[in-house]
Amino acid sequence: MSDILSNENRVNAINAASVHNLKDGVFNCPFCHALQAAYDAISMHSFSYSNGLLHTVVYVTCHVCGETSICLVSSYHPIVGDKIDFNSTEFAEQLLFPTDGSKDAPSLNPDMPTDAAKTYKEAADILDKSPRSAVALLRLALQQLVDSLIIGSGNLDTKIGKLVQNGLSVRIQQMLDSIRVIGNNAVHPGQIDLSDHDDAKHIALSLFSMINAIVQSEITDQHSLDEIYKMIPDGQKQHIDQRDSH
Numbered sequence: 001m002s003d004i005l006s007n008e009n010r011v012n013a014i015n016a017a018s019v020h021n022l023k024d025g026v027f028n029c030p031f032c033h034a035l036q037a038a039y040d041a042i043s044m045h046s047f048s049y050s051n052g053l054l055h056t057v058v059y060v061t062c063h064v065c066g067e068t069s070i071c072l073v074s075s076y077h078p079i080v081g082d083k084i085d086f087n088s089t090e091f092a093e094q095l096l097f098p099t100d101g102s103k104d105a106p107s108l109n110p111d112m113p114t115d116a117a118k119t120y121k122e123a124a125d126i127l128d129k130s131p132r133s134a135v136a137l138l139r140l141a142l143q144q145l146v147d148s149l150i151i152g153s154g155n156l157d158t159k160i161g162k163l164v165q166n167g168l169s170v171r172i173q174q175m176l177d178s179i180r181v182i183g184n185n186a187v188h189p190g191q192i193d194l195s196d197h198d199d200a201k202h203i204a205l206s207l208f209s210m211i212n213a214i215v216q217s218e219i220t221d222q223h224s225l226d227e228i229y230k231m232i233p234d235g236q237k238q239h240i241d242q243r244d245s246h
Contacts, residue, residue: 030098032065033110057096070097104128104201105208109215111223116144120211123204131200132186138207139183142176145211149218156180172217175210182207 028034054075061068072094098121105124108117123137143156150159160168160176168176182203185192194200232240 029062029065029067030069030095031062031067033108034062034064069095071095098125104205105134106205106212109212109220111220112212112215113145113148113219116141116148116211119144120208124208127201127204131197131204132194134204135183135194135200135207136186138204138211139179139186142179142183142211142214145214146176169217172214175214179207179210 056073056075058071058073059068060071074094105127108120108124112120119137119141123134123141126137127134146156146159146163150162154162157180160173160180163176164173182192182194186194194203
C-alpha cells in the first residue's frame with residue numbers, strides 16, 4: 001500500500017535527488033521543466049538489504065503540468081575501511097521515467113510552444129537509436145513552432161516565406177529552411193543521405209541547436225524586447241511612430 005513520504009524521508013529524497021534537482025526543496029519537472037516547490041512525493045515500493053542498502057521507488061507529481069515522474073532513491077551506509085558505518089547514510093537517485101533520452105541532445109528552450117516541445121523531447125528520446133527519425137520529428141517540431149508564429153492555413157514553406165516578408169533575418173531563415181529540407185529528406189529520401197548513423201546523428205544535433213536558436217530569436221528575445229519597449233511613455237512611442245511613418 002502506498003504512503004506519503006514522511007518528513008524525514010522527504011528530506012532524504014530531496015537531498016538525494018540530483019536528477020530532479022530537488023535541492024532546497026525545489027522540484028525540476030522533467031516533463032514541463034518548471035522549477036517550483038509544489039509537488040507530491042509518494043513512496044510505492046521499498047527494498048532493503050542486510051548491509052543497510054534501501055531502494056525506494058518514488059512517484060513525484062508536478063503541480064504545474066500534473067505529470068508524474070518515477071525515480072529510484074537509494075540510501076545506504078558507506079563502507080569505511082573494511083566496516084560498514086551505520087552512523088551515517090548516503091543517498092543516490094536514478095530517474096526511471098520519463099527516459100532521459102540522448103545525453104547529447106541539447107535541452108530545449110523553455111519558451112518553446114508546448115506541442116513543439118513535446119515533439120522535440122520525443123526526438124531527443126530516440127536520437128541514439130534512430131537519428132534519422134529524430135530529424136523527421138524535428139521537422140514536425142518546426143512545423144508546430146512556425147504554426148504558432150504564423151496563425152492560419154498554409155504549408156511550412158509558405159509560412160517561412162511570410163516570416164521573411166515580415167522582416168525575418170537571413171540567419172533564421174536559413175535555419176528554418178535547413179530543418180525543413182533535411183527533415184523532408186529524412187521521410188522522403190532525396191539528395192541528402194541520412195543512411196549513415198553517425199553522420200545522421202551529427203546532422204540531427206545541429207538541427208536541435210538550430211530549433212532552439214529559432215525559439216530564442218523569435219520568441220524569447222522578442223518577449224524580452226516587448227517588455228522593455230512597454231516601459232517607454234506613450235508620448236515617446238507616438239513620436240517614434242510619426243518619425244518612422246515618413
